[in-house]
Amino acid sequence: MHNPGYYSAPGFRSYVVPNSTVQGFSPILRNTINKDSLDIADFKEAKTVYDIFWNAVEKAPNNPYVGHRPYDPKTKTFLPYTFQTFRQIADRVNNFSSGLIKLRHELSRSEQETSEINARNWPVAIYSINRPEWNIAERACYTQSNYSVALYDTLGSESMEYIMNHSGASIIVCSLDKVSRILQTASNIPTLRAIISMDPLSPASSTATATYVPSPYNVESINVLKEWAESKNVKLYDFNQIESLGSKNLINHTKPNPDSIYTLMYTSGTTGNPKGVVSSHRSYASSGRFGTVGRYKINDNHVFISYLPLAHTYGRNTENTITLLLGCIGYFSGDISKILNDCQALKPTSFPGIPRLLNRFYDIFYPLTIGAPGMKGVLYRHAFDEKFANMKNKLGLEHKYYDETLFKPIKAMISPNLRFLGSGSASIEPKILDFMRVVLSADTVEGYGLTETSSAGVRQVTGDITSGNIGIPTAGTEARLVSVPEMNYYVADTPCPRGELLIRGDSLFVEYLKEPEKTSEVFISAPGDAEAGNANKWFCTGDIARINPDGSISIIDRKKSLFKLSQGEYVAPEKIENILIKHPLIMQAFIYGLATENYPVGVVVPDPATFIPWASKIIGASSGGITVKEFASNKVVHDKFMDVIVNICKEAKLNGFEIIKKLHIEHIPFDVEGNKILTPTLKLKRFNAIQYYQDTVKQLYKN
Secondary structure, three states: OOOHHHHHOOOOOOEEOOOOOEOOEOOOEEOHHHOOOOOOOOOOOOOOHHHHHHHHHHHOOOOEEEEEOOEEOOOOEEOOOEEEEHHHHHHHHHHHHHHHHHHHHHHOOOHHHHHHHHHOOOEEEEEOOOOHHHHHHHHHHHHOOOEEEEEOOOOOHHHHHHHHHHHOOOEEEEOHHHHHHHHHOHHHOOOOOEEEEOOOOOHHHOOOOOOOOOOOOOHHHHHHHHHHHHHOOOEEEEHHHHHHHHHOOOOOOOOOOOOOEEEEEEOOOOOOOOOEEEEEHHHHHHHHHHOOOOOOOOOOOOEEEEOOOOOOHHHHHHHHHHHHOOOEEEEOOOOHHHHHHHHHHHOOOEEEEOHHHHHHHHHHHHHHOOOOOHHHHHHHHHHHHHHHHHHHOOOOOOOHHHHHHHHHHHHHOOOOOOOEEEEOOOOOOHHHHHHHHHHHOOEEEEEEEOHHHOOOEEEOOOOOOOOOOOOEEOOOEEEEEEOEHHHOEOOOOOOOOEEEEEEEEOOOOOEEOOOHHHHHHOEEOOOOOOOEOEOOOEEEEEEEEEEOOOOOEEEEEEOOOOEEOOOOOEEOHHHHHHHHOOOOOEEEEEEEOOOOOOOOEEEEEEOHHHHHHHHHHHHOOOOOOOOHHHHHOOHHHHHHHHHHHHHHHHHOOOOHHHOOOEEEEOOOOOOOOOOOOEOOOOOEOHHHHHHHOHHHHHHHHHO
């Protein structure tokens, strides 16, 4: 058992539930706001996501709610943002929700199906980038107690077909570019009855509220799509047709209850088929409510840019939170490489970041500030150091003189109004987090959540200026660790308790659709827990965490991807991969080892922008015209690159058995559709990578 005094030390930021330590488990940690109860006083009336939206409509009908940048096909540019109010979106939601019900009745083929339609609780798939129609379609689903099935915009035909069949959705709402992909596989989706294009199928159905995006389709090709759909016995409509149908057949709302299904999201599927995560209204209403604690005030002119996929829990939960606060959502124009252009047009107060994108921002901002040459760099470094020292001494993030004279133009590259910058979905380097805090003078925090926890879990609180941790349990959530003996992680470890992170609270999912065994595998009970089904059990995250002396939590390893070497040592490849990809020369990495060998090997994808100049310098050649593929086959470059990787591993203090001894330099990046090594959220699909590189791995060991 770990020293009990550890959890009562001065400055311990989590609340420790008294007498909650049991053998093999750490004590239970909570947010300090939840000492007496896991509930909070704010927004108690919001028991469902339906409540979140429709209460906002009632409170602020004329507030701007949803914005997008219309596309001008003549100039081939995106125009300034235009906005629709809560009331305007509500009217469209009423029309579209009524239209969906009317459409289902028209397509019904039996009395039993008609009965199921009337009973509600059926799925509607949504397949596109983030845009106003995504927002409206989802709200239309739950306004009639139905639920959305979220498909990543990047999904290919195979994954889309699997999800449609697994979920049983008969209607799919999608962007026009997805229609042909759906029709190609429609014969393999027996439940499919109708496709609803978010984009107009004819000029006559265009409206002022339609979202125009660049499209490769003309009138002739759209006519072909219509004929193709007819041949597949699938009806093809556009969004405005369904809104019009509903406006002529308006019906009363069928309100969901907290236990009603809110959404079906599919996990990334790093091994095998993705799992359908069934989440209730209670899950996401709780997560949305608790996300406001200590950070946001209602009706405070919140403006949020929506670009993180709405098929991902992070993006969806953030939209619900902004809606709860009567804020405004501006959708990006569809090209993530131009996100700063959208930000400058929208001027958001909140930016939900991910490490990959924030690293790119760092690469843009660094040479303009502390990495600048000459006197400019001297000035910025002096200003940065002073602001950084002030921050660490808890004197605040702002500096009136330096912000006005030096950092203001940098902040304006995202937004002059930026107040909050978040980072989630993966760990971020402390130096990136600190850099953003100083340069942007914005509350910049890191958080942790999963699809199964509705994005809740662990998060840094407002004003947190530490780095290298993910904060404390979010409001309404409990967290603790359990020992993992096979990895030598124990809650009794010194100096810090370590183990698998467990989460409990109202934000947890209900089940994996049609997979009761997999559902039961991820829930455990601790000694002393009362039996109350999954509601009182702990969700096993699969992440190894450490409870720090200040009561914060850090993710340090991953449990599920272990492989064992011949000497009996377990290797956690994700830990090594995450260390490698932080180096500027490396874009992607895959680490693996065979049980018959005593060391791991690696497949590394270099970043061409940095690798080509570096490799050119190694061999004394001009960087012009030489490709990564050509450099990869150069033994001198290969050996020097191997030296770099070994040094990275040693600097990170990895054990000898964790350092790769053989390397394959891969010139083709891991991707979603080509080699299918990445998930739609750009995580490594380890099983696919093992299969894809099995011959490469064998050859590395053979050599």
